[in-house]
Amino acid sequence: METIADPVKLSQARPRVGFFYTCLVDMMRPEIGFASVRLLEDAGCQVDVPIAQTCCGQPGYNAGDQRVARDLALQWLQLFEAFDYVVVPSGSCAGMIRQHYPDLFRNDPDLRIRMQNLSERTWELSSFLVEVCGMQKPPGHFPAEITYHDACSGLRELGVQHQPRLLLRSMPGLELKEMQDSRACCGFGGTFAVKYGAISASIADEKIAQIEQTGASCVVMGDLGCMLHLEGRLRRCGDTRIRVMHVAEVLAAQDRPAPEGM
Amino acid sequence: MQVQSMHFKARSGQKLADLRLQANLKKLSSKWVAGRQAAIAELDDFEATRDDAVQRRDRGLADLDLWLERFEQEATRRGTVVLWAETPAEASKLVVAIAKQHQVRKVTKSKSMVSEEMALNRALEAAGIQPVETDLGEYILQINNNEPPSHIVAPVLHKDKDEVSDLFAKVHQKPRLSEVNQMTREAREVLRPHFLSSDMGVSGGNFLIAETGSVALFTNEGNEGMCTIMPRVHVAVTGIEKLLPTLEDLATIARLLPRSATGQSISNYFSILTGTRAEGESDGPEHHYVILVDGGRSGLLGGDFESMLRCIRCGACMNHCPVYQKVGGHAYGWVYPGPMGSVLTPAYVGLEKTLDLPQAATLCGECHVVCPMKIPLPDLLRKLRERQFDRGLRPYSERIGLAAWGFVARRPLLYRWLTRAASTALRWIAGAKPQLRSMPGAGAWTEHRDLLVPTGKPFSAQWAARKSTRS
Numbered sequence: 001m002e003t004i005a006d007p008v009k010l011s012q013a014r015p016r017v018g019f020f021y022t023c024l025v026d027m028m029r030p031e032i033g034f035a036s037v038r039l040l041e042d043a044g045c046q047v048d049v050p051i052a053q054t055c056c057g058q059p060g061y062n063a064g065d066q067r068v069a070r071d072l073a074l075q076w077l078q079l080f081e082a083f084d085y086v087v088v089p090s091g092s093c094a095g096m097i098r099q100h101y102p103d104l105f106r107n108d109p110d111l112r113i114r115m116q117n118l119s120e121r122t123w124e125l126s127s128f129l130v131e132v133c134g135m136q137k138p139p140g141h142f143p144a145e146i147t148y149h150d151a152c153s154g155l156r157e158l159g160v161q162h163q164p165r166l167l168l169r170s171m172p173g174l175e176l177k178e179m180q181d182s183r184a185c186c187g188f189g190g191t192f193a194v195k196y197g198a199i200s201a202s203i204a205d206e207k208i209a210q211i212e213q214t215g216a217s218c219v220v221m222g223d224l225g226c227m228l229h230l231e232g233r234l235r236r237c238g239d240t241r242i243r244v245m246h247v248a249e250v251l252a253a254q255d256r257p258a259p260e261g262m
Numbered sequence: 263m264q265v266q267s268m269h270f271k272a273r274s275g276q277k278l279a280d281l282r283l284q285a286n287l288k289k290l291s292s293k294w295v296a297g298r299q300a301a302i303a304e305l306d307d308f309e310a311t312r313d314d315a316v317q318r319r320d321r322g323l324a325d326l327d328l329w330l331e332r333f334e335q336e337a338t339r340r341g342t343v344v345l346w347a348e349t350p351a352e353a354s355k356l357v358v359a360i361a362k363q364h365q366v367r368k369v370t371k372s373k374s375m376v377s378e379e380m381a382l383n384r385a386l387e388a389a390g391i392q393p394v395e396t397d398l399g400e401y402i403l404q405i406n407n408n409e410p411p412s413h414i415v416a417p418v419l420h421k422d423k424d425e426v427s428d429l430f431a432k433v434h435q436k437p438r439l440s441e442v443n444q445m446t447r448e449a450r451e452v453l454r455p456h457f458l459s460s461d462m463g464v465s466g467g468n469f470l471i472a473e474t475g476s477v478a479l480f481t482n483e484g485n486e487g488m489c490t491i492m493p494r495v496h497v498a499v500t501g502i503e504k505l506l507p508t509l510e511d512l513a514t515i516a517r518l519l520p521r522s523a524t525g526q527s528i529s530n531y532f533s534i535l536t537g538t539r540a541e542g543e544s545d546g547p548e549h550h551y552v553i554l555v556d557g558g559r560s561g562l563l564g565g566d567f568e569s570m571l572r573c574i575r576c577g578a579c580m581n582h583c584p585v586y587q588k589v590g591g592h593a594y595g596w597v598y599p600g601p602m603g604s605v606l607t608p609a610y611v612g613l614e615k616t617l618d619l620p621q622a623a624t625l626c627g628e629c630h631v632v633c634p635m636k637i638p639l640p641d642l643l644r645k646l647r648e649r650q651f652d653r654g655l656r657p658y659s660e661r662i663g664l665a666a667w668g669f670v671a672r673r674p675l676l677y678r679w680l681t682r683a684a685s686t687a688l689r690w691i692a693g694a695k696p697q698l699r700s701m702p703g704a705g706a707w708t709e710h711r712d713l714l715v716p717t718g719k720p721f722s723a724q725w726a727a728r729k730s731t732r733s
């Protein structure tokens with residue numbers, strides 16, 4: 001198991017964390033937001049939630065509209081610049097900020113530097129808990145067999161891979177059963193899911209077959225977009241057994257998981 | 263080759279419904295992905311080799327004009343005739359003219375994707391010259407009514423053994439065979455007389471070496487030598503971007519190409535062809551031509567898409583692409599499929615004819631991870647989307663939707679209010695159901711999957727309420 005000791009860690013006793021809950025968590029699964037806040041507080045952070053936040057702008061950015069992406073990046077900068085860290089319960093939105101925000105301002109050196117500075121203090125939730133807070137054991141209790149899906153942006157843009165596994169494996173009673181290819185895309189791809197729905201669904205079916213092969217009762221990941229897509233496809237195909245959960249919900253779970261066949 | 267990329271959606275639908283194709287495409291993840299993984303693990307330091315190769319490729323591209331001139335000088339000095347073609351069609355005309363000049367009736371061909379850009383077989387046939395594809399995969403496609411390849415390295419990837427058995431029995435008029443080695447023997451028996459009676463061989467060129475004026479070829483079947491060395495005339499057709507300054511550059515890239523492509527440490531055959539047969543040499547062509555095709559490549563130099571010219575055509579991006587793995591190469595509608603094709607096709611044939619290609623990607627990023635030349639394919643696809651957006655090439659409904667979303671997302675109060683209203687409406691419509699099978703206005707989502715219902719009031723609303731009770 002990897003141990004955590006790195007000098008960039010908590011620069012202050014109780015860092016002020018701005019929680020960027022993301023548009024999807026806000027509307028679709030607010031409990032992921034509360035689970036994230038609980039984890040951050042448990043890790044010793046002072047969490048604040050500016051509710052004037054909207055969206056990171058990725059839908060516009062990936063559709064080719066740089067202007068809207070820049071406007072939303074600026075809005076985000078103003079809301080979060082004063083915090084020590086910004087934490088996001090999504091590898092996709094955090095990847096947008098860390099990998100793409102600075103480049104949106106390549107022609108404006110002042111803004112680019114400010115953006116760079118804040119984006120470097122912006123973290124995906126599970127990697128923040130492990131790499132910055134040094135969390136070794138999460139507060140939740142979730143005795144179940146689970147499998148973990150590496151959502152694309154978190155994995156490939158931010159290197160989120162060992163951090164959630166480290167935390168999940170430390171939970172007594174939880175068994176992590178890896179699927180054959182956890183790094184393969186689930187087929188969501190943002191607006192790809194609606195523009196090319198048939199391809200998107202057939203990619204999901206490959207992922208679902210792998211999830212089913214593990215025998216796990218729950219698939220866990222760090223991105224709500226992929227969750228909504230995979231759970232929607234599972235239910236459409238008649239599966240009511242496999243639960244689709246955000247890593248924050250599992251790490252902070254207070255109750256026993258619902259019985260199978262809920 | 264005619265561009266069919268505008269039919270991507272319709273074609274991909276057919277491909278998804280083709281169960282046989284779906285089974286055949288499984289080879290990608292089970293065989294090709296694992297093969298590459300094992301092969302790159304043989305290198306002491308894959309990443310460093312990759313960085314080195316990228317630098318070497320960039321060095322050639324940075325002064326491409328000068329290196330090409332050097333190539334021309336060195337090749338000419340050794341008896342090669344170097345010809346330049348601005349378009350693929352011009353290149354085809356040159357090949358036909360060379361064939362006529364040497365009274366050629368039959369051309370044996372080694373695999374070349376540039377010759378697909380040129381639609382070379384059609385041009386030769388129109389001039390009364392018989393082209394014979396001698397790469398096994400290309401041969402299978404040619405006898406199947408000139409079907410186009412579906413993969414740049416494995417052209418018949420979309421077919422299984424039984425389909426080839428049926429095709430051979432029908433075309434060769436012989437009893438149906440079921441063993442692969444029997445089938446390849448039969449193909450060799452058909453091809454051998456062609457090799458012996460061929461007047462001219464046409465090949466591609468994986469790389470051009472400036473310092474020696476050579477053409478380098480990586481192949482697996484041995485047919486290449488019989489096309490390039492046996493006939494009186496050899497013509498190599500390739501893109502101008504295939505240039506490498508030195509043989510040492512080639513040595514570095516040779517460590518990456520077969521490994522990334524087929525999972526081989528080195529391909530079965532590897533040729534460096536230099537000039538014509540010299541006095542005292544026992545083999546080689548009497549006449550040697552190299553046709554350098556631009557075909558849109560020079561337009562990428564110095565611009566946002568220059569890194570695309572580093573491409574060494576290994577096919578790793580398509581082998582690892584979740585979309586290619588589902589729809590196969592034909593859906594993309596031109597010569598080059600998968601992520602590299604979705605960048606090259608708009609660049610070479612025009613953005614307006616290829617509206618789907620930059621969009622039909624999940625941007626999962628795996629193509630960038632596996633590309634031996636570190637081409638940032640997802641970024642390039644996104645840049646093409648920006649151009650589509652800036653030129654107003656996206657459908658009206660999409661532009662309106664994007665504008666409406668942008669309007670709301672820029673106004674936090676309105677955004678919060680609408681989120682709350684949408685959440686309430688969805689929960690009211692769903693009643694006790696956790697998901698909906700259909701939803702007016704969300705048909706594109708619910709056609710293929712259920713729409714989950716919000717599990718409660720928005721987080722922002724609940725948080726604000728908690729805070730006000732706390733304080």
